Amino acid sequence: MKKIILTGDRPTGRLHIGHYVGSLRRRVQLQNEGGFDEIYIMIADAQALTDNFDNPDKVRANIVEVALDYLSAGLDPAKSNLFIQSQIPELTELSFYYMNLVTVARLQRNPTVKAEIQMRKFENSIPVGFFTYPISQASDITAFKATTVPVGEDQEPMIEQTREIVRKFNSIYGETLVEPEILLPENEASMRLPGTDGQAKMSKSLGNCIYLSDDEETVRKKVMSMFTDPGHLQVSDPGKVEGNTVFTYLDAFCTPEHFAAYLPDYADLEELKAHYRRGGLGDVKVKKFLNNVLQETLGPIRARRREFEKDIPYVYEVLQKGSEAAEAKAAQTLSEVKSAMRINYFDDRELIMQQQEAFANRAAQAQARENGRRRGKKK
Numbered sequence: 001m002k003k004i005i006l007t008g009d010r011p012t013g014r015l016h017i018g019h020y021v022g023s024l025r026r027r028v029q030l031q032n033e034g035g036f037d038e039i040y041i042m043i044a045d046a047q048a049l050t051d052n053f054d055n056p057d058k059v060r061a062n063i064v065e066v067a068l069d070y071l072s073a074g075l076d077p078a079k080s081n082l083f084i085q086s087q088i089p090e091l092t093e094l095s096f097y098y099m100n101l102v103t104v105a106r107l108q109r110n111p112t113v114k115a116e117i118q119m120r121k122f123e124n125s126i127p128v129g130f131f132t133y134p135i136s137q138a139s140d141i142t143a144f145k146a147t148t149v150p151v152g153e154d155q156e157p158m159i160e161q162t163r164e165i166v167r168k169f170n171s172i173y174g175e176t177l178v179e180p181e182i183l184l185p186e187n188e189a190s191m192r193l194p195g196t197d198g199q200a201k202m203s204k205s206l207g208n209c210i211y212l213s214d215d216e217e218t219v220r221k222k223v224m225s226m227f228t229d230p231g232h233l234q235v236s237d238p239g240k241v242e243g244n245t246v247f248t249y250l251d252a253f254c255t256p257e258h259f260a261a262y263l264p265d266y267a268d269l270e271e272l273k274a275h276y277r278r279g280g281l282g283d284v285k286v287k288k289f290l291n292n293v294l295q296e297t298l299g300p301i302r303a304r305r306r307e308f309e310k311d312i313p314y315v316y317e318v319l320q321k322g323s324e325a326a327e328a329k330a331a332q333t334l335s336e337v338k339s340a341m342r343i344n345y346f347d348d349r350e351l352i353m354q355q356q357e358a359f360a361n362r363a364a365q366a367q368a369r370e371n372g373r374r375r376g377k378k379k
């Protein structure tokens with residue numbers, strides 16, 4: 001069986017470093033290792049509209065931002081299909097059929113959707129489109145026969161829902177769809193990168209994000225004002241590393257090579273943490289180190305972005321070509337789905353001829369009965 005990746009992001013803002021360690025970094029790595037037969041990276045505008053339907057220009061404006069973030073992070077159109085969800089009508093069609101396989105009660109149990117409904121204060125007026133987006137996400141994944149979906153852990157309920165739909169579909173209509181596996185980030189810090197203020201999540205509305213496209217000075221300022229251990233008042237005080245955002249970011253980003261380059265007094269992060277815990281290590285020194293690490297990671301991304309920004313028509317060309325390739329794949333799957341569901345009328349010659357024969361037989365029998373009756377009357 002082919003190894004296929006599908007994943008994506010809602011275009012509601014520029015991508016930040018939480019997206020980067022949560023999935024983007026891994027996608028680029030998997031792309032470059034070459035172990036997958038096909039890679040599809042989707043800008044999920046239709047899904048973004050499920051809770052931004054009244055703000056289409058926000059979604060529209062962010063298509064190019066997300067595409068620029070993808071390209072500058074190292075996704076290569078020669079190896080990965082970058083495409084826009086709304087341009088693949090097959091995805092919507094699949095969703096309509098999958099809806100038969102999911103109950104309202106099952107959707108209501110989805111913890112991510114539950115949290116989002118609370119956050120958006122939908123209460124009793126949940127838009128149906130939003131409520132059913134996990135089904136549409138199952139279409140996104142299965143349309144490409146994805147085996148692997150690299151995402152953050154908040155997407156786990158969507159992958160589980162997809163797997164259930166696949167099993168149900170295959171058991172009713174015959175083996176057609178592929179059950180995907182989730183691929184989670186490599187460590188705890190990358191899984192749940194907090195905001196720079198220490199809040200559980202990076203979010204634009206909280207203003208606690210470091211964006212991939214932030215300039216050098218902005219990144220430095222954000223790092224220098226980051227939340228650390230509020231009990232660590234003087235350099236000599238022992239400090240806490242757990243829940244200390246600066247150390248969480250180091251967990252997600254730094255490597256022993258970074259120590260050799262910027263902080264050679266320490267062999268690795270464990271030594272640095274031990275010193276912080278003992279006391280005698282100031283926040284400023286750790287923040288400066290983190291700034292160096294982040295600049296080293298983000299510098300090349302930022303530089304590539306500046307280049308791609310000079311040729312926006314090229315960016316749209318990439319998306320258009322990617323969307324064409326994606327649609328070809330989705331159309332193939334939809335055709336298999338429709339055959340399995342017995343709704344492929346016009347390309348089923350056999351069905352048409354069988355029915356023709358059945359009608360002919362019926363007519364012949366009726367004729368025979370009629371003849372018999374006439375002969376009976378004559379007597």
Ligand code: TRP
Binds near residue numbers: 010047141155
């Ligand atoms: N739900 C994802 C997000 O919030 C975006 C998305 C839509 C997605 N369809 C997908 C991710 C399919 C992985 C696979 O960003």
